[in-house]
Amino acid sequence: MRFLFSFFLFTGFVSHSWSAACCGGGGSVPTIITSDDRAQFAVSYGATQVVIDHVDSQGYWRRWGQHQQTQTLKIEGAHIVADRWQWGVSLPVMTRNYSDMQYSGLGDIASTLSYEYLPDWDYNPYRPRGVGFVQLNLPTGKSRAESEIGGLDSLGSGYWSLGLGTMLVKSWRDWDAFTMLEWHQSFEKNINRVSLKGVARPGAGHNIGVGAGYNWSIYRAGINLNYVQEAAVRLYAPESESELQGMERWASLSASFGYMYSEEWAWSLIYTDQTLIGDPVNTSLGQGITLQLQKRWPR
Amino acid sequence: MRGKHVFVYCGLLACLVSCVRPKYIDEVASSEKNVENNSSQTTSLGQQKVSCLNTFSTSQLCMRWSWEVQPTSKQVGSFVFKVYRLNQWDQTAVEVDLSAMPEVVLWMPSMGHGSTPTKIERLDVGTYRVGNVFFIMPGAWEIRFQVKDESKAIVDGVNIAISI
Numbered sequence: 001m002r003f004l005f006s007f008f009l010f011t012g013f014v015s016h017s018w019s020a021a022c023c024g025g026g027g028s029v030p031t032i033i034t035s036d037d038r039a040q041f042a043v044s045y046g047a048t049q050v051v052i053d054h055v056d057s058q059g060y061w062r063r064w065g066q067h068q069q070t071q072t073l074k075i076e077g078a079h080i081v082a083d084r085w086q087w088g089v090s091l092p093v094m095t096r097n098y099s100d101m102q103y104s105g106l107g108d109i110a111s112t113l114s115y116e117y118l119p120d121w122d123y124n125p126y127r128p129r130g131v132g133f134v135q136l137n138l139p140t141g142k143s144r145a146e147s148e149i150g151g152l153d154s155l156g157s158g159y160w161s162l163g164l165g166t167m168l169v170k171s172w173r174d175w176d177a178f179t180m181l182e183w184h185q186s187f188e189k190n191i192n193r194v195s196l197k198g199v200a201r202p203g204a205g206h207n208i209g210v211g212a213g214y215n216w217s218i219y220r221a222g223i224n225l226n227y228v229q230e231a232a233v234r235l236y237a238p239e240s241e242s243e244l245q246g247m248e249r250w251a252s253l254s255a256s257f258g259y260m261y262s263e264e265w266a267w268s269l270i271y272t273d274q275t276l277i278g279d280p281v282n283t284s285l286g287q288g289i290t291l292q293l294q295k296r297w298p299r
Numbered sequence: 300m301r302g303k304h305v306f307v308y309c310g311l312l313a314c315l316v317s318c319v320r321p322k323y324i325d326e327v328a329s330s331e332k333n334v335e336n337n338s339s340q341t342t343s344l345g346q347q348k349v350s351c352l353n354t355f356s357t358s359q360l361c362m363r364w365s366w367e368v369q370p371t372s373k374q375v376g377s378f379v380f381k382v383y384r385l386n387q388w389d390q391t392a393v394e395v396d397l398s399a400m401p402e403v404v405l406w407m408p409s410m411g412h413g414s415t416p417t418k419i420e421r422l423d424v425g426t427y428r429v430g431n432v433f434f435i436m437p438g439a440w441e442i443r444f445q446v447k448d449e450s451k452a453i454v455d456g457v458n459i460a461i462s463i
Contacts, residue, residue: 052321053436053437053438054410054436054437054438056409056438056439057409059322060322060323060324061321061322061323061324062323062324062436062437062438063323063437064372064435064436064437065371065372065373066372066373068435098435099373144410144411144412145411145412147412147413148413148416149413149414149415149416149435150405150407150412150413150414150415150435150436151410151412151435152435154412194416195402195404195406195413195443195445197451233411235411238452243408243411244408245408245409245410245411245412246408246409246410246411275319275321276318276319277318277319278319279319280319282409282410284436
């Protein structure tokens with residue numbers, strides 16, 4: 001059971017569950033091996049439908065007659081580089097549709113260096129396994145501030161960012177649970193848009209995740225909750241007043257079902273809904289489904 | 300079996316303590332707010348007195364606007380705006396051109412993004428039509444009227460807040 005849980009937990013935070021439904025943004029998922037494997041690899045395909053087009057600063061929800069849809073193909077891998085060190089990378093490719101418009105491209109690439117600071121060699125009944133990580137986000141996706149068309153072609157946060165976090169995992173018989181805390185700081189970027197030339201200064205953000213699951217036979221059913229907050233982005237332009245893109249906040253609730261059809265391969269189906277939990281502001285909310293295929297290489 | 304029940308109860312408890320309480324505003328509700336009130340008095344010569352509701356920051360010229368076609372979620376819209384000064388004697392509108400062809404930007408401040416680019420054409424002295432007006436999501440938007448110099452720096456402008 002312990003092995004089953006850890007296998008499914010790899011990239012267990014679903015790709016799109018961390019990102020705002022519209023316009024890119026949000027953090028990327030840390031790619032971490034939480035089992036005793038040497039390497040793991042996952043490919044996932046997710047489709048999200050925006051259902052609440054805008055939640056304003058006062059928390060009012062607005063629906064529009066047409067909604068954006070996004071599809072994300074994500075390739076992720078992690079490999080042990082030393083006894084307790086590992087390195088992971090995730091590479092998302094996104095397509096965003098709205099009305100008859102469609103934009104595709106590479107999202108933000110994220111690279112994660114992790115260290116298992118709390119190993120679970122003796123399978124202690126109480127002490128969890130703890131992994132700390134440093135994550136670097138590469139701005140390969142366009143930010144909202146750079147978009148000339150209202151963020152429709154924004155496929156990532158678009159900023160360099162450096163994050164620190166920890167993940168604690170534990171399993172008891174048929175049950176498992178995990179929690180994750182992550183904090184990141186994004187860095188300023190020059191904006192050269194027709195309507196705005198200046199500097200965008202994003203701030204800090206954080207992600208808090210908790211989850212639990214029940215395992216039986218070769219199956220696992222789980223539920224995850226992710227809470228995400230991104231600081232306001234200030235836009236400074238020499239010839240005009242500075243802009244303030246408001247602080248963003250949203251929460252994603254995911255339900256997943258996993259099926260391990262061999263010792264090395266597993267499928268997961270994940271449903272994510274951003275309209276059920278939390279107190280969102282300055283964002284769009286979506287519902288989505290993701291299918292993920294995972295492969296492991298034992299030590 | 301007992302474990303499954305605990306799992307369900309935990310889920311329900313989590314929902315009860317943290318479920319969202321959405322405050323919905325639907326698409327139709329705010330459209331009336333965008334129509335300007337142009338009620339005015341008439342002068343002895345039969346011309347209408349007007350007020351200066353929106354003022355360009357540098358030239359201090361006045362501006363008023365009105366939808367030709369109100370945009371929806373599925374259809375682009377257009378509006379006409381007039382730039383004028385107030386006649387010093389009877390406060391009627393005297394249309395004047397801006398110093399350069401203006402640009403109109405649709406901007407959503409809280410989300411830090413705009414919308415698809417608009418198209419602008421001059422219809423007559425101080426009279427312009429803005430087409431391809433499309434809002435990609437509802438909410439609080441600004442229509443930004445901008446006059447730029449040769450180096451593309453904004454030298455004059457006025458922002459109008461609207462709710463979509």
